[in-house]
Each structure stands twice: as C-alpha cells, then as structure tokens.
Amino acid sequence: MASPSALPQPSRQTTSTPTGSIASLSSTTRLKPSRRVPDVQRVSSSSPSKLRSPTRPSLGGNAQSNSSSSISTLRSTSGVFTSNGPDRSLRRTVSIASFPQPPKASSRLSTASVSSSTSQVTSNMRGSPDLVKSATGTARKQSRLSTATTSSNRGSKASSLHNNSNDGKSVPNLAGIKDYEGQISLSSPPQSRSSSAQGSYSTSATTFDENEDAEHRGSDTKDSAISGKKGIRSKEVKGNVIVSVRVRPDNGAQEGSRADGEWMVDGRRSLIGFKGKENYDYFYDNVFAAHDNNSKVYDSSAKRLVRRVMEGYHGTVFAYGMTGTGKTFSMQGTASSPGVIPLAITDIFSYIRETPHREFLLRVSYLEIYNEKIHDLLSASTANGPGAPAQEEIKLREDSKRGVYATPLKEEIVQSPTQLLRVIARGDHARRTGSTQFNARSSRSHAVVQIVVESRERAPGGNSSQDKRLAFVPGGVRVSTLSLIDLAGSERAAENKERRTEGAHINKSLLTLGTVIARLSESKEKIANSTDKESKHLPYRDSKLTRLLQPALSGNSLVSILCTIQIGSSGSAAPANTHTNETLNTLKFAARAKNNIVSHAKRAEEAFGGGMIQSLRAQLENQSKTQVENESKVEEERIEKEADARHEEQMLEMQLARTALKERIEHLNRLILSSKSTGVNSNGATAALDRLSRLSGTLESGTRSLRSSASQSTLGANSLRRTVSQLSLNSGDQSSGYHAQRSSLLPEDDDDTIGEYGDGNASLQMQVTALQADLVDKNRYISTLERRLLQARRSSHSRMSMGISQLKNGEDADVITLLREKDMEITELRIQLDDKDRMLTALRSAARQRDIAQMPLDASVSDKQPGNRNSEGNSSSPASAPAGDSSSLVNPISPASEKEKDAKRKSTDEVSRMLDEMIQDRVENGHLVKSSRGSIRILSGTTNQRESIGTVPALSGTVDSRGSITESSKADA
C-alpha cells in the first residue's frame, strides 16, 4: 500500500518528465526572474495584428487615474513588486489569488482608495455600455480587494454587463469604437492579481493557509462584479467556478490578412473585445494573452483548485476550444513549458510533503472518449495498439458515493510525481490523434485524467516512518477527485471522411456540453439547491462527455474552464469569417459557463471504513494472512511428505527386518532340527516334531496374517516343548523305530540341513553352543527391530503432535492399525523367541538327564558285568553301535532298569503316536502331502488360517488326555 511515508517527496527542481510530451517540472522555467518586465515590454512591441489596444486612454482622465492608482495601490499593498521584484514570491502570491481572496487589514487603506476611484470610474462611464464593461472589469479587479468596494460595484454597473452575457450574448460594442480604432496591438501587461494586495498568503505556495470564509467573501465580490447576479449565487458557491480564456499566438498573422474584425485582448482586465459586424466585450476570471505562458495559466486558473482538491474537494479542469487553439498545449505543455497537468502533479506532491500530519494515497486513471466510446488509455490493450485484443467495453455508472464513473477502468497507484507523469505519458501515447487542416497533431478524442486523492489524519507523535505508518488517528478517509480534461477541438472544415466522422462525434458532444451549460442558467436557482432529481431534465445523457462531467457541471465540484482561441485565422483552412464565428462561439460558451455553472462543492466527509486506503490496508492484511497460511500449508505439506516418506521407509525396513527375522527363525528351527537328529532327537520323535515346527515356520512365511503365523509358530514351539518334555523321559531310548520314522518324515532335501551334526558324532554341547549363539543373534536382531519400531512410533507421534491434523481419519486409523500389527508381530516374535529359549532349556535339561540317566546305567552295568565296561560309548552313540547290539547289551540289565526302559519306550511310543496324529491331521487339512515313497512334503499355498488355528485345539485335546504331557502343554499354552 502506498503509505504516506512511502510517498516520496519530489524535488521540484529535479522532477523531469519521462517523455518529451510532458514537460519537465523544473521550477526554473516557472520562476524566471524579471519575467514581468519583458511582458510589459512585449506589450508595446508585440507583433501587429488586428488587436485593439486597451481602452485606457478612452476612459478619460478619471479612468486612467483609477487604473494607475489601483495598480500602484496594489503594488504598495502587497509590497511584493516593490521589495522583491517579480520573483518567485510574487508569482506565487499572484497565482494563488486566482481564486478570490479575503481582504486583510493591511489592504483596507488601498481598498478605500480603490473603492473611491472605482466609483469614480463607474460613474464616469455611465451611459456607455462599452466603457461600463471596461470599467466594470477594472472594478471587478478592485472588488477582489475588499467587500467594501463590492457594494458600489454591484450597485452600479455590473448588472448591465451580465444581464446580457448571462444567456451567452455579450454586449456589442455600440459606443466608444473610436477609442479603439487606430490601436495596432494590444497585449496588456500581466495583471497584478488583487490577492497580492490582500497579503493573505505567505510568499511560498507551500505554506498556503487561508480562511475559507474569507475566500468566499473574496469570491463573492469578484463574481458579483463579473456577473452582476448578486443574490443568485450564495456566497459559498461563488468563486468555485473559474472561467479563463487563453489567446494563442497567431504567428502567421500578417496585418490585414484574413481579418474579419478587430480584437482587443486585455489580460489585465480579463477582457476580450471584438469589433466587427457586432461588437462584443467579454469579461472572464482570467484572460491570458498570447505571451502568457503555461505557468501563468496554471497559477491563475488551476493551482488553487488543485490544492483544494488535496484538502478534500472535487475539482475539474477542462480545456475547451477550436481545434489547434492550444488546448493540449495548455493541458500538457511541452518540455520547456509544462502545462496544467504536470504542474498540478508537482503541486499535489508538494502539498503531500507539506502535510505530514496526513497520510495520502493517489491513484490515477486515464480514459478517452473517442467516437462516443470510452477507452482506457492505461490498459495494455490500448497501449499495444490496434493488433491487441479488444478491451472490455467501458461503461458509465452512477452511485451516490462516487457519482458518475467509468468502469471497468484501470487505476494505478502512484507514489511519486515521476511515476504519475510516466503513467500519464503512457496514456498520452495511446491517445488518438490525427492531422486536421488546422492542427497537424490534433486530438481526436476527449481525454480525461482522473487523480483520486485519499487522505486521513495521522496520530501525532510518531517520528519514525514506521511510527507514521502505524499510528493513525482513528478517523475516516477523505476521498476527492481531480479531473483534468483535454477536450477534442471542434472543427467544421474536415475533408477526410474519418476526420468528418470523428468531427461529427466531437461536435455533437461539444454541442451537448454547450446545451447543458446553456440550460443550467434556466434553472440556476433551482440547481443551486438542487437534488440530483431536479437536474435530471438536463441532457447529460446525450453524450458520454456530459455524462462524465455531470457531477462537475451540476455543482458538486470546483470547476475551472480554460477556453482557448486564436484570434487570427492564419493556418486555418476555414475562411476568416467562419473562424471568427467559431472563436466568438467559444467566447460565448465561456461566458455562459461562467454565468451558469453553479458550484456548491463541499469538502468531502471523512468516511469510515471506506476509501482505497482502508481497502488496501485490508487487502494487504488479507494478503499477508493468506501468505502466512499458504506458507504454513506448504510447510505442513512438506513435513507431511517427509513424514510419509520416512514412514514408508520405516515400513520397508520393518518389512525387511521381519523377513530377515523369519529367515533367522527358520534357520534356528533347522539348527534345532539338526541337533535333534544328532543327539537329543536321536529317538526320531523329536525330528518329526521338528518337521512340524519347521512346517509351521514355513507356513508362517506364506501370505497368512501375522497372527495366524504366530499361532502356527507357537504351535510348532509347543509341539517341540512337548516333545522335549517327552524326550526327557526318552533320552536313553535309541530304538531303531525312531530312525525309521525320522527317515519317513525327513524330506530328501533335508539331508543337507542335518549338516555337520548329521553324522551323529557331534557333541550335544556343541549344538547347544551353536543354538545359544544363534539365540544371541536373534536377540540382537529383535532388539534392533524394536529400536526401529520405536523410532517409527516416535516419528508418528511427533507428526500427530505437530498438528498435521490434515491426515484423514482413515489415515490415522491405518497408521494405528499398522502400529498395532507391528506390536503384535514383535510380541509374537518374542513369544517365539521365548519358545525357542524354553526349547533350548528343555534340550539342555534333556541332555543333562540323558547324561545322568546313562551314568547309573553304565555304572550298574560295569558293576555287574565288568567285562562289558567299554560298551558305554556305544550305547550313547547308536551310529557307532553295531546293529542289534543294543538289545544284547540291555539283556543283562537288572529287572528294575528293564522296567524303566519299558516306561521310556512307552512314552516314546506315545510321542510318536501323537506326532503321527498331528502329521495325519495336517495331511488331511492339506498342509502336507505324502509322497509315494512315504515321505512328507509341505504343500505350498496351503496357508489357511482357519485350518491352522483349528489344529491347535485338536492337538491340545489329544495331548490333554495324556497325563503329564497334557499338563506341560497346558502350561505352555
């Protein structure tokens, strides 16, 4: 947002125009010293023309004395001419006074003198309308100085002038013609604006300070002098409309050429007179002679209005006149002589700089009305030329707040004069121009620059720019608009068809403008207090131009109209008389405007919650909010993605870990199996159980759920445990039946699995050590797995606690379920590990028991049969014992050990039977397939959870019915 502090403070001296079309804002051209002296000189040496000289001599001694006395009085009062010379102070003082100013105490003396002399003049002029007009003009100037003079002026002659000009007709020069004749040229010296006498301004425009009431008093005197319509306009509205006429230099004019009458331009008295078939004298607020430059034109006709706009009034400045008479020259100016627009821009920024207690925001739009269509001169499509895509049609709308406005129209916020000038230069570039007979680069459209000024009070105190930005009085925003309009020129003599079409539109809209202004007088009084409704009968809607100007013309705005004329017709294709008629029409238009337009412009109220400043502030806040939201959203998404990626990675790791763990378990199973096959499991029953265990492990690696696999695994482990508990009983049994069973159960490819222990010679201790090592391995692995799971959990938790609540409920549930599954998996793996532990313990105790059992047996055998002592090793190593030897060795044993052996055999049979049942069960359930050779294989893909789980109770039931084994299995379960 363009905060006030952000508005750069332009340097008047350095401001330059971005393009050649807009003049440099350098003040040097404006402040040229001694400008007025040459002006005066130029008056006497101005080029010959058909201009009459000022009528001073014709006024007679009184008038002359009046004139001179008034001037001298002004000078002495202001103290500017005498003390400072025509310097900057003077110029500015004069310029500000273009709007009537209140009298000051210091001016009273001079006022009295002016008053008396004016009275004298007017009384001397009675009976001569021409003189009356001239004198009234002088009196009008005088009257600005004091209200005291006003009454006499009003009462005397003003009405006689303005009764005629009111309806657009000027008073013809019926008398005093002689007085004008013989005068070659006229270029009155720049008039000394009465404000200088009032001394109501400081010498610098930048310390402008005036009293509004006083100003209105001043304006009252001025207007009453010019219009003589006292009582019609209220004091408040007079002076709000300034009408000026500017005469373009007629460089090509030659004496006697194309003359159609005699003209008199008296800038000092703001008078233009014409002597021809009819004689006219027109008085305006300002008349600028050919030698007056743009700076003077701006100072006198627009400067004050611009500053009032900055204070909160709406203001409209427009240039009206025939083609080629200098409208664009006056509004835009040149590089060396900037016009109203660049000078206004400079002033706007000066004002901002001088008003630090308020915050300002400026936005600018630029449109043209060409052939009754509105074009946005700042839109890209306009700037890009005819090839660019057509822009959306711009329409005029009206609302109570904004009045009549064009939409959609691009508005640019500007923060410096350079920026503003650049924007306008861009629009100028896009504006349509063409060559007419009277102007090589004629504007073919009405161009409207609109600068919207928003301001509001700052809180006192804040020194830093930061403070200034933040500290505001909780007041409202004041919005005012400055419209600077360069109308297209009327042209009657177009030859080219395109020019004619354009000309028709231009003329039609100008005609409507003239009609509206003429009609304003009909209901002037009404309009002074009018509501919008009452003014609706005026044909504002007949043209886009009048519709756009409606708020200004109907009194809501300060208005300054600059009418341009060219007195000579040199350069014009039109015949001299046509040209003169056109010029007279312009003058009539100006006179009507002066008399008919009533402005009761009021300073805009400070609106709360409205205005661009506030909406921009709100927008900015919203934007930053949205930005923060977006950033946090992006950040959250990034975190979420990272978390997802981490999560996936962890899942993958866990999956791998699980697979690896299973492999390890399988491997462990194999080791157990091999240990069974060699030592503890020498009876073969264990081998069968081991198969089962292995089977469960294999099944486990299938596609069934973790739970089912765990059940299987547990089942295998339980079976093993049971087997181990039985083995503790059968440790000494080495019946060949087990070998037979073992061979029938072992798949062929298991021969390798038996591995190093397969020879049956490896010691049990070695197997136990291997198992232990494996166990340690497994434990390590599980702890790693646990650690990872913990990490995964932590990151999940942190994700949740970080408020990445964008995760859908389903996702949460998924994660939780997954975690639970992993927990279960770990638990189950633990159980398996415990099983293995127990199994190992069982194996150890079995080994120990076997050792113990063998020791007394060996001892008794050796005791009773000393010759057989060497057979001990054979009994413990069936592989090394000769076939059938075992029975022969057993025979000599005592009846007690026979009994013991019997019991062992029985229990071994029992285990075998149990295993058979289990295997049979599995075969029936389709988990195992019996090969033709009698061996059993695992059927791949037979992983039916229901079946596998179902086997457990069946097995349990079987085992339950069997004494000590039942107890052990129950405990395991």
Ligand SMILES: Nc1ncnc2c1ncn2[C@@H]1O[C@H](COP(=O)(O)OP(=O)(O)OP(=O)(O)O)[C@@H](O)[C@H]1O
């Ligand atoms: N006061 C002046 N002093 C010097 N040159 C002037 C003055 N007024 C106008 N001119 C010159 O006269 C020519 C026509 O002026 P300009 O284009 O401003 O006329 P216009 O009224 O805008 O015409 P149109 O309506 O055709 O656009 C330009 O070359 C301009 O420089």
